[in-house]
Amino acid sequence: MVTHGMVIMPQYEKKSLSDIVVAYVKNRILSGVLKSGDKLTEADISSELSTSRAPVREAMRILNEQGIVSFSPRRGNQVLEMSPQEVLEVFDIRITLEIQILHILSTQPILQEKDYQELHQMTMQMQKGEQQCSTNEERVFLLNTLDLAFHRYLWNASESSRRAQILEGLFYQLLIVMNQNIVSLGTFEEKAQEHLQILNALKTNQPPLVSEAFMQHLHKYVNATLANSK
Known part of the structure; x- marks a missing residue:
């Protein structure tokens, strides 16, 4: 991009x-x-x-x-078309795999200061995203691209290549459903703050805090997406 x-x-x-x-x-x-x-x-x-x-x-x-x-x-x-039950199943699979990756990152000395700086820069870029876009299509593209970039960075950092490959496919599958009503994507500010909470939790090296921050982030998508699919 x-x-x-x-x-x-x-x-x-x-x-x-x-x-x-x-x-x-x-x-x-x-x-x-x-x-x-x-x-x-x-x-x-x-x-x-x-x-x-x-x-x-x-x-x-x-x-x-x-x-x-x-x-x-x-x-x-x-x-792809999915029923609400299938959407929930895909969310469950993504949550399971990504929590495994976050557990690796919060229990092993993988992320270094340069990684935290890079991830923080991504959250700041997302925070400023709204003012960079002149059309709704640009807004949606940038929001989703920055969201994917943040999560992909974590997937790749864990060196879990197979999980990363599966998670990328799941990301797009869920995004297709969320495109039915882009309100379910949230705002630049909301997503930036949620990513920042995940990043700050990772710095503590405490898996429960990391999992909680990630679950809060994903559950907002789950609730908004399933509400729109009824």
Whole structure:
């Protein structure tokens, strides 16, 4: 993502064509454009990105494996749809895996001062996010991108690569549902304060405090998302 100046929305780097399509779909989820059940038409995407359909098909396969896109012969490719029970199950899985990661980080000397500084900088960037955006799409994209960046930093710091890979997929699955009503995403200030509470808890090296701060953060998403899905 390019953040210098007032450029908020993503710039696509030179990658394989299928990687570009995957990034394109994920960025449209991050910006709140794609929601549960939305159709993903190969012809439309290939036209939008000026590419052939082959890399689009490969990207759909990758996104299907990540649980972000579903396919059926009748409907074709579409953004994942989940029942309230399935949403709750995904939240439960994410909470379980992320608490395991936070336990590792709060019981082992992994995070150093430079890590705390980097994470603190992310919370400050989130706190200033509202004033950087001129459109609602930019606002949603930046809020979600900064949220993902904070959590991804912790996932990767734990060196739990498989948990990190699974958690990234779960993040997008839940975001698709939350895009049904972006109010459930919260505000820059709210999310910044919640991240700061997680960060301050990590500095204490006390797993119960870390878990409590994280649970308070996630439960706000759970309650807002399930309320909107009824």
